[in-house]
Amino acid sequence: MNGPLGVIRFIAGRLAAALLTVWATTFIVFSSLFLVPGDPLAVLLRGRRPTPELVERLREEYGLDDPFLVRYADWLSGLLRGDLGYSIQFQTDVGNLLAARLPITAWLVGYAAIIILVVGLAVGSWSALTRSPNVDRGILIATSALSAVPAFVAALVLLLVFSGVLGWFPAFGAGDDSFLSRLEHLTLPAVALSLTYLGLIARVTRSSLKQELTSDHVVVARSRGLGAAYVFRHHVLRNALNPILSYAGILVAGLLVTSQLVEFAFGVPGMGSLLVESVRSIDFAVVQIVTIVIVLAFVVTNTIVDLLAPLINPRLRGKGAR
Amino acid sequence: MIPADTRLLRVPRRVGDRSTRRVGFVLACGVVALAVVMAIGAPLLAPFDPLAVNLRLINAAPGTDGHLLGTDASGRDILSRLMHGAQTSLLGPLIAVLVASGLGIALGALAAWQGGWTDQVISRVIEFLFSFPGLLAAVFTVALFGPGFLAPAIGIAIAYAPAIARLTRTVILQERDKLYVKAELALGFRGIRVLTRSVMPNALPIVLSLSVLSFGYALIDLAALSYLGLGVQAPQPDWGVMLNESTSSMLQGAWWVMAAPAIVIILVVVSVNIIGEALLARRQEVLR
Amino acid sequence: MTTIIQARSFTIDLPEAGHARPVINGITLDVVAGSCLGIVGESGSGKSLFSRALLGSFPEDAEVSGTLRLGAVELTSAAPETVRALRQNDVGMIYQDPRASINPVHRIEDFLIEGVVQAGMLSRSEARERAIALLRRMRLQEPEAVMRRYPDELSGGMLQRVMIAGALIAEPSVLLCDEATTALDVTTQAEIVALLNELRVELGVTLIFVTHDLELAGELCDTLCVLYAGEVMELGPTAEVLSSPRHPYTAALLESTPRLTGDATRALPSIPGVVLPLSSAAPGCVFADRCRFVTEQCTSGRIDLVTVAPGRRSRCVFDHLPEEQR
Secondary structure (H helix, E strand, C coil): CCHHHHHHHHHHHHHHHHHHHHHHHHHHHHHHHHHCCCCHHHHHHCCCCCCHHHHHHHHHHCCCCCCHHHHHHHHHHHHHHCCCCEECCCCEEHHHHHHHHHHHHHHHHHHHHHHHHHHHHHHHHHHHHCCCHHHHHHHHHHHHHHHHCCHHHHHHHHHHHHHHHCCCCCCCCCCCCCHHHHHHHHHHHHHHHHHHHHHHHHHHHHHHHHHHHCCHHHHHHHHCCCCHHHHHHHHHHHHHHHHHHCCHHHHHHHHHHHHHHHHHHHCCCCHHHHHHHHHHCCCHHHHHHHHHHHHHHHHHHHHHHHHHHHHHCCHHHHCCCC | CCCCCHHHHCCCCCCCCHHHHHHHHHHHHHHHHHHHHHHHHHHHHCCCCCCCCCCCCCCCCCCHHHCCCCECCCCCEHHHHHHHHHHHHHHHHHHHHHHHHHHHHHHHHHHHHHCHHHHHHHHHHHHHHCCCCHHHHHHHHHHHHCCCCHHHHHHHHHHHHHHHHHHHHHHHHHHHCCHHHHHHHHCCCCHHHHHHHHHHHHHHHHHHHHHHHHHHHHHHHHHHHHHCCCCCCCCCCCHHHHHHHHHHHHHCCCCHHHHHHHHHHHHHHHHHHHHHHHHHHHHHHHHC | CCEEEEEEEEEEEEEECCEEEEEEEEEEEEEECCCEEEEECCCCCCHHHHHHHCCCCCCCCCEEEEEEEECCEEHHHCCHHHHHHHHHHCEEEECCCHHHHCCCCCCHHHHHHHHHHHCCCCCHHHHHHHHHHHHHHCCCCCHHHHHHCCHHHCCHHHHHHHHHHHHHCCCCCEEEEECCCCCCCHHHHHHHHHHHHHHHHHHCCEEEEEECCHHHHHHHCCEEEEEECCEEEEEEEHHHHHHCCCCHHHHHHHHCCCCCCCCCCCCCCCCCCCCCCHHHCCCCCCCHHHCCCCCHHHHHCCCCCEEEECCEEECCCCCCCCHHHC
């Protein structure tokens, strides 16, 4: 990356790659309907009474009378204009559904992400910094064990213990719009959601911190009489940040996908349970959009991390980032 | 780019010393063997009919009337359901892993051996597929083909194939630079023969250890799908289905209905992970 | 003439399979303020351990005995705060590989001023001024621009000058150089050595120059201390040690040093064998296994470091070398 031209080229390259991925996703998501053997209308109507109105609506929605590329172009330009399609199950625009469901999932995923970052970074740092091999091993085993527990099992166990036996938290729903109600209702789901990824982030934190802690420049910094806390913040954590940050995309995508299970278990009316309901009722328009939203979140997060990486570590600048 | 599903790219971490690891490995093999025996022998070994409803004995505690693990909300024997459930619960991931491995190895080998634009295209496709987490791919497949046993397994296979393809490509690229390959090619052996007879046998062990690892993840994802009601359908005794049905029992305090399938899933997954990581760790130096 | 560093029977033992193994064995020496001491030896001789000990840092689990004083501080028993204050104010150190020793994610400015700013000795702007002045003294062009650069944007020679500036910013009385020029090419090496010499004269800083290169040490140091397997083999004024080594090990080291002058076709002799860990060495001279002049006497008992001439000490059963080796 030499000069402002290089910077522009770098940013443009990343954005183009992100756009290409999202575009390819829309193409796959749309065209897959026509890859299924048989009449796409049959797929869309499966399990429903084919009333003439419904058939007409679907024909128009998916442009079934047009050639494939025209259909796709129409659908895509609709997406870009904000027309996300029509849900035959909920009998409303997918955009409305998403507007109602997405904020709750965002709340839940954000809550889980905060738990993961705070606890994961703390546990990972503890494991990297401790002088006791037993503490380190204990944390390693504990985080590995947590990672082995599927999110829906964790959800059921939490439900049983904290809601059923102890009665500390509500077992169902997302509460009303107030902050405290949300906090009360979404705490168990967020904990269930965070458990799997907690171990991952703790392990990544541990290994990148360990690598930095033993690096020459950290030893030198200590030998210059700099304080342990300062060296940790300024020379260890700062350098370890990039490898940890590179997991942000996975975290977002993984949490969004896993939230299906947790929302289903706790009856939280978010985007995840919307996806499950739509798949069950074969409401394909909703499935398409939710899939695109999840991939979009993954790509956007990854792109932001990619763009930030050279700012955090100047070494990446010369090489055009990675 | 790091794929959305990182589980397949984890570098094995070795816990404990040599002997603890060996004991762990043997125990893990034992658990998996037991699960397989349960699945195959279910019709002979199961004490009860897994589908027989007994409304006079619902949510019975373990040990009641010969029901070793108790009964569920419909009074069905949990142990028998676990044994019969092992069939779909293990076969699903097996199909997923076989398809993913076949696809992944073929794509990876093609990319590495052909090079040039073939490699470019395949690598791009792999990178693109990395944006789809396994569970999302599976759910999407179900939306297309309807709930059931096979569709989700194929969806998982497509989501897992890229990681296997990428590993295959890396390993074969490393093998290809070795002297024996150059020598055989120089001697005039046909490329395809060198690839299948000489390179693949060296590359396969490490790729297959990744396949073993991915079996555990596929099991979790497919159980999750059945739990959501999108995979194997009730009243079939799949482990995921059993968890789904355990919710009502749990609210009445019958926690064992949930605990049995949960513990079995975790045990099998952890065991498969131990085996897979032990196999992978043995081949680690190849990648370093 | 004040003594700034004083070691008396300074020993570091490392526990190893049940018994303690000395990695530094009874070093006794004095360094006069403002002078330059060269510590010479092969890898494994304990020279780096000794220089790190001067920073108050000892290997983990090490057992330290004897005394090692730097100024008023007894390093073998100093409290952590004392050691930190010492590192902040009194001792600077330069390492072999500046690229690995400077954090690549921060600007040169951060590296230079973080020590004094964190210690509260100078304000940021005062520290900046002093850093720029130091960079200029290191003969770096456009020091203000260098301050804004990242380590990866500078050459190895430039980085080593930055490293020296960073070590000098708190105006320490002692500068430790651990193989400070080894990673540099010959021309840059000569420039850095000239710079260090200049700093010593102008700032009066005491230099401890640790190297495996006798020749290089000869250009800079007043006194040479030749270490082998943690023991001092020979100690004396540089010129005398180089012109008439008293210890066979010193002589062997001198012969195995490549020279630019003289007969270029002569095969470079090497010292046979490897440095043995002390625990495996038989009683007697640690160099006996590799020595050309070994006699029965060498391995029969302990050999002490004895004064062989005014200001010169050597640890050898011969009080002088055979005639043909002079």
